[in-house]
Amino acid sequence: MSAISLLGSFDSDHRSVKFEVNKSLEGHDAIISACCEKMVAQSIDNMTVEFDNETFLFFLKKDGKIRFIEGKTDDHLSLINKVKLGLEGQLIDKTPNTPTTELKESIPNLTDYAQVQHSMYQSLSHFKKAYSDVRLYFKPYEDPGGDFYWTRDYQYKNLVVLGDCTGHGTLGAMIAMSVMTLLKQFFRLPPTCLKTAIVEFHKQMKGLMEEEILEVFDVELAILLIDKRTSELTYAGSGVNMMHKTNKGTVSQFRSRKSHITMGKAKEDKIPLCKDDQLFIFSDGILDQFDEHNQKRLGSSNLQKFIEKCDHDTPLITFKKHFDQFRGDTKQLDDQSLLILTV
Amino acid sequence: MSKSRFTDLISGWKAQYLPSGNIELLEAPELSEHPFLSGLPFFSSITEVHVEKHDTNFLVGRISKQMFISVSAHKHKCNLGILRNALKRIASEIRDSAIQSV
Numbered sequence: 080m081s082a083i084s085l086l087g088s089f090d091s092d093h094r095s096v097k098f099e100v101n102k103s104l105e106g107h108d109a110i111i112s113a114c115c116e117k118m119v120a121q122s123i124d125n126m127t128v129e130f131d132n133e134t135f136l137f138f139l140k141k142d143g144k145i146r147f148i149e150g151k152t153d154d155h156l157s158l159i160n161k162v163k164l165g166l167e168g169q170l171i172d173k174t175p176n177t178p179t180t181e182l183k184e185s186i187p188n189l190t191d192y193a194q195v196q197h198s199m200y201q202s203l204s205h206f207k208k209a210y211s212d213v214r215l216y217f218k219p220y221e222d223p224g225g226d227f228y229w230t231r232d233y234q235y236k237n238l239v240v241l242g243d244c245t246g247h248g249t250l251g252a253m254i255a256m257s258v259m260t261l262l263k264q265f266f267r268l269p270p271t272c273l274k275t276a277i278v279e280f281h282k283q284m285k286g287l288m289e290e291e292i293l294e295v296f297d298v299e300l301a302i303l304l305i306d307k308r309t310s311e312l313t314y315a316g317s318g319v320n321m322m323h324k325t326n327k328g329t330v331s332q333f334r335s336r337k338s339h340i341t342m343g344k345a346k347e348d349k350i351p352l353c354k355d356d357q358l359f360i361f362s363d364g365i366l367d368q369f370d371e372h373n374q375k376r377l378g379s380s381n382l383q384k385f386i387e388k389c390d391h392d393t394p395l396i397t398f399k400k401h402f403d404q405f406r407g408d409t410k411q412l413d414d415q416s417l418l419i420l421t422v
Numbered sequence: 423m424s425k426s427r428f429t430d431l432i433s434g435w436k437a438q439y440l441p442s443g444n445i446e447l448l449e450a451p452e453l454s455e456h457p458f459l460s461g462l463p464f465f466s467s468i469t470e471v472h473v474e475k476h477d478t479n480f481l482v483g484r485i486s487k488q489m490f491i492s493v494s495a496h497k498h499k500c501n502l503g504i505l506r507n508a509l510k511r512i513a514s515e516i517r518d519s520a521i522q523s524v
Binding site for chain 2: 109110113114116117121122123124125126127128129130131132
């Protein structure tokens with residue numbers, strides 16, 4: 080079982096420490112401050128200090144603050160990946176200010192599969208080469224999951240992919256890892272025509288898996304290609320949809336269907352972007368979430384309403400608030416991912 | 423154990439384990455002025471420190487109560503796993519050498 084004993088952030092401007100787990104351990108302020116001051120003074124990007132080969136403290140500079148986490152050395156990789164991916168909130172949700180002994184009971188340990196898959200996820204900072212801000216809601220049905228995100232930056236263009244693989248859990252994760260590997264190979268150069276590229280990608284993926292059971296190995300994708308010179312976005316998808324929110328608050332939906340790819344009717348949308356426009360790319364696990372009475376699914380029209388209400392500066396927090404209110408205690412049925420990119 | 427005993431061996435280990443990086447032995451008087459180690463809390467309990475700075479990974483591991491080994495390499499030339507492996511091998515060789523005549 081993974082266990083964390085400290086989690087929080089250090090504000091280097093105000094020299095203050097804020098604990099999000101184990102708030103009562105304020106005597107640790109001085110220890111955390113000493114390490115964070117060292118990071119600031121030496122311009123260190125991230126630092127791990129291991130004590131007695133048993134426990135570690137990890138510090139990461141992020142968004143103008145220093146995030147820190149303390150845990151057992153055995154869980155080092157999985158915990159620091161959570162922090163790097165900005166997913167450490169999952170640990171808080173499950174363990175609000177409870178002692179370490181209780182944390183052990185409530186935090187699921189990442190399996191080896193999950194650790195391998197997590198190591199393939201990129202840091203969100205990679206998205207900032209073409210976008211001013213990026214937020215991610217990433218909640219697998221069970222860890223590891225079948226949703227994934229990936230980006231590649233070219234000289235004048237930038238590619239972002241959100242994928243939703245068949246199934247969830249270990250099966251979904253194994254397919255996701257294979258698809259990510261294929262994507263990296265396929266998109267070594269920027270595509271000249273996105274709709275042709277997505278059809279060709281699916282064709283090659285099927286071709287590579289000709290010996291496998293095809294109905295199991297499948298993926299739905301949203302691919303976004305932005306031309307950094309003209310700020311024109313091209314979107315093509317095979318089942319993962321997108322909404323575009325202008326800086327004036329107008330939301331437009333862009334949908335795609337997997338069947339269009341197989342029927343050779345792939346299309347692409349070209350969208351001129353302005354500064355502060357936002358793009359919401361989401362897997363179907365979000366749309367398929369049932370409400371608190373377990374009777375009505377969210378659907379794209381309700382999601383559009385949530386997005387219209389999202390605050391520009393804190394889109395993820397406001398989305399999560401509306402989404403949590405909608406679902407109440409109803410369990411999720413699939414992997415859920417929402418990637419929010421601000422131009 | 424004094425680091426002067428191992429000075430000649432360092433270049434051999436560097437060529438063998440870490441051709442694209444650097445290896446340095448640190449002894450007690452230097453530790454209080456070391457950029458990464460000085461001022462850290464619970465110093466006597468620290469067994470390893472990893473620092474990433476300007477795309478370079480620095481790994482400092484404890485060999486004995488008074489001696490540390492620092493290995494470093496650019497992260498695009500040598501990943502952290504290889505760096506950690508090199509540190510363990512060199513630390514092991516130093517411990518072995520310490521109980522033999524050098």
